[in-house]
Amino acid sequence: MQQVxxxxxxxxxxxxxxxxxxxxxQPIPGHPRAxxxxxxxxxxxxxxxxxxxxxxxxxxxxxxxxxxxxxxQQTPHILRSIQIRKF
Numbered sequence: 001m002q003q004v005x006x007x008x009x010x011x012x013x014x015x016x017x018x019x020x021x022x023x024x025x026q027p028i029p030g031h032p033r034a035x036x037x038x039x040x041x042x043x044x045x046x047x048x049x050x051x052x053x054x055x056x057x058x059x060x061x062x063x064x065x066x067x068x069x070x071x072x073q074q075t076p077h078i079l080r081s082i083q084i085r086k087f
Contacts, residue, residue: 013080016040018067023054035082037069044069046079053082060084 018037025033032047035057046053046069060067066085071078 012073013070014073014076015068015070015083018069021057021061021067023058025051025054035079037067037079037082039069042077044071044077044079046082049082056084057082060086 016039018039020038022036023034024031024036027033033049033054035046035049035054037044037046037057057067059065063086065087068083068085069079070081070083072080
């Protein structure tokens with residue numbers, strides 16, 4: 001986790017570990033598919049993830065793995081990526 005944070009800080013990005021999630025694979029018409037993660041007591045969203053990402057996030061929380069969200073400082077509620085850390 002610390003290594004990820006150090007890398008993204010150099011690029012004006014931030015990262016944090018999620019402690020909750022909501023998957024929206026079939027949203028209402030006109031809205032994107034999304035994964036919502038709660039990181040640092042804020043909700044952050046990854047829009048239009050692929051099916052594999054949905055499965056990986058769900059499985060990571062079930063298995064107790066770390067789910068790390070990465071976002072830009074200018075848009076803190078929009079995730080650029082999600083990383084799964086398996087121990």
